[in-house]
Amino acid sequence: MTTNISSGGRAKCELSFTVNGERRTVRVHPMERLLDVLRQELALTGAKEGCAEGECGSCSVLMDGALVNSCLVPILQAKSANIVTIEGLAAGAQLNCLQEAFLDFGGAQCGICTPGMILAASHLLQRNPQPTIGDIREGLSGNLCRCTGYVQIFDAVAKAVQFKART
Amino acid sequence: MRSDPADYELVAPANLQEIVALLAEEPGTWLPIAGGTDVMVQYAAGKLSARKLVSIWNLPELRHIEVLADEVRIGAGCTYTDLRENETVGREFPLLVSAASWTGGIANQNRGTLGGNVVNASPAADSLPALLAYEAELILVSIRGERRVPYLDFHTDYKKTKLASDELIRDICLSRRFSEYFSYTRKVGARQAQAISKVCVAALGRLDGGKVKDVRIAVGSVAPVPLRLLETERIVQGKAIEPSLLLLAKKIAVAEIRPIDDIRSTMRYRSTVVGNLVAEFLEKLRANEPAI
Ligand SMILES: Cc1cc2nc3c(=O)[nH]c(=O)nc-3n(C[C@H](O)[C@H](O)[C@H](O)COP(=O)(O)OP(=O)(O)OC[C@H]3O[C@@H](n4cnc5c(N)ncnc54)[C@H](O)[C@@H]3O)c2cc1C
Ligand code: FES
Numbered sequence: 237m238t239t240n241i242s243s244g245g246r247a248k249c250e251l252s253f254t255v256n257g258e259r260r261t262v263r264v265h266p267m268e269r270l271l272d273v274l275r276q277e278l279a280l281t282g283a284k285e286g287c288a289e290g291e292c293g294s295c296s297v298l299m300d301g302a303l304v305n306s307c308l309v310p311i312l313q314a315k316s317a318n319i320v321t322i323e324g325l326a327a328g329a330q331l332n333c334l335q336e337a338f339l340d341f342g343g344a345q346c347g348i349c350t351p352g353m354i355l356a357a358s359h360l361l362q363r364n365p366q367p368t369i370g371d372i373r374e375g376l377s378g379n380l381c382r383c384t385g386y387v388q389i390f391d392a393v394a395k396a397v398q399f400k401a402r403t
Numbered sequence: 404m405r406s407d408p409a410d411y412e413l414v415a416p417a418n419l420q421e422i423v424a425l426l427a428e429e430p431g432t433w434l435p436i437a438g439g440t441d442v443m444v445q446y447a448a449g450k451l452s453a454r455k456l457v458s459i460w461n462l463p464e465l466r467h468i469e470v471l472a473d474e475v476r477i478g479a480g481c482t483y484t485d486l487r488e489n490e491t492v493g494r495e496f497p498l499l500v501s502a503a504s505w506t507g508g509i510a511n512q513n514r515g516t517l518g519g520n521v522v523n524a525s526p527a528a529d530s531l532p533a534l535l536a537y538e539a540e541l542i543l544v545s546i547r548g549e550r551r552v553p554y555l556d557f558h559t560d561y562k563k564t565k566l567a568s569d570e571l572i573r574d575i576c577l578s579r580r581f582s583e584y585f586s587y588t589r590k591v592g593a594r595q596a597q598a599i600s601k602v603c604v605a606a607l608g609r610l611d612g613g614k615v616k617d618v619r620i621a622v623g624s625v626a627p628v629p630l631r632l633l634e635t636e637r638i639v640q641g642k643a644i645e646p647s648l649l650l651l652a653k654k655i656a657v658a659e660i661r662p663i664d665d666i667r668s669t670m671r672y673r674s675t676v677v678g679n680l681v682a683e684f685l686e687k688l689r690a691n692e693p694a695i
């Protein structure tokens with residue numbers, strides 16, 4: 237079977253996808269993880285590697301609007317996708333309301349889990365603009381934090397919900 | 404040790420026909436990868452023996468839910484989120500939707516597929532007891548055509564299935580005849596979210612004049628394969644649910660399972676919990692108490 241390069245193979249292949257609104261093209265092995273491509277090829281180091289097995293959520297990004305763990309996505313499956321990383325949430329120096337709320341409520345300490353927490357929260361609010369505390373806990377249940385004890389994070393998300401409702 | 408991506412091949416043919424042709428060309432060589440939530444974990448740990456992978460992620464032929472007069476056909480490539488968001492599935496198959504809602508976190512539910520859960524064939528997989536309770540049937544496709552098989556004996560041993568090396572699961576078919584049944588399901592894990600089951604039960608039942616007319620009881624994590632408790636079902640059939648029946652059902656259920664001691668739990672704990680959950684199901688069925 238001869239495989240055409242745009243559909244993958246073992247050799248490096250060229251593929252394009254959109255990252256934070258910009259069209260990007262990379263030459264990579266098709267089994268490279270989306271996480272590594274973002275961090276190493278595109279120098280977007282917001283997504284972190286915590287566990288490399290889908291358990292911690294620190295590598296979370298949005299892929300075609302859906303929250304995914306980028307450590308479990310082979311890059312070929314992200315071909316032509318629309319990816320949003322934490323770097324794509326703020327508009328220039330203007331932080332997004334979740335980012336503001338995390339700062340105000342001590343939702344970030346060491347910061348390793350924060351990009352994933354904020355993307356998971358953003359994904360939740362897109363689907364459910366008025367989440368209950370139960371919904372917030374469920375929406376963030378795939379994201380682990382070793383520092384905050386979670387309460388500040390849940391408070392920050394609840395605050396961002398109120399803030400959004402007002403504006 | 405971590406795998407080197409340069410050692411692996413991954414292709415993404417455009418349609419199902421090309422994929423089954425590839426599987427047939429070199430049987431047993433190409434490993435399908437759907438949402439990758441099992442495959443990529445093995446890959447990252449350097450434990451993936453296949454070197455050639457074929458992506459079936461987001462394939463339109465595998466990612467649709469079809470509502471027919473007597474059954475609902477769920478494409479094997481549907482994610483847990485697809486299941487949770489589908490109105491018919493939500494209304495008629497609450498056991499499956501509950502299982503979907505406790506399968507890892509949201510990111511996992513956005514990628515993990517029902518077909519992947521079946522073929523990965525972990526005895527602890529959460530949707531499999533629900534599929535057993537609903538008496539699911541699978542439509543398997545290959546270049547040779549398609550065949551329809553009952554899910555009941557699809558798992559032949561620990562992590563072994565009846566899937567041929569050139570086959571894919573295309574659909575998981577769920578009969579709509581259970582939609583009026585009483586549903587009960589519980590997952591017992593170390594914590595509420597993101598925990599592999601110690602025991603997982605899915606059950607359906609119906610009473611007639613205070614007696615058990617029909618029940619289905621399935622359990623995960625207590626044998627090399629997900630199990631339907633056929634003997635327990637038979638014993639309670641036609642009987643009134645009273646304390647003596649509960650005791651008997653517990654005893655029979657515990658005799659039907661083959662739990663082991665492992666890192667998550669012990670044989671003794673699992674046996675006790677299965678007995679208690681079977682009794683709890685029957686009590687709630689009698690009282691018609693919402694159990695999901
Ligand atoms: C953090 C985390 C938490 C998890 N929590 C749970 C949990 O709570 N409960 C649970 O049950 N599971 C859990 N899982 C396991 C996993 O998410 C599920 O088993 C999931 O359904 C696998 O689907 P997938 O599409 O990702 O499979 P993949 O990893 O893509 O594939 C798994 C296997 O299935 C085969 N396959 C996939 N689709 C088909 C098809 N249509 N036809 C033939 N073969 C196919 C593949 O070749 C492979 O052998 C968890 C995983 C992670 C990473
Ligand atoms: S690094 Fe991806 S989930 Fe932990």
Ligand code: FES
Pocket residue numbers: 343344345346347348349350380381382383384
């Ligand atoms: S702030 Fe440190 S892990 Fe969450």
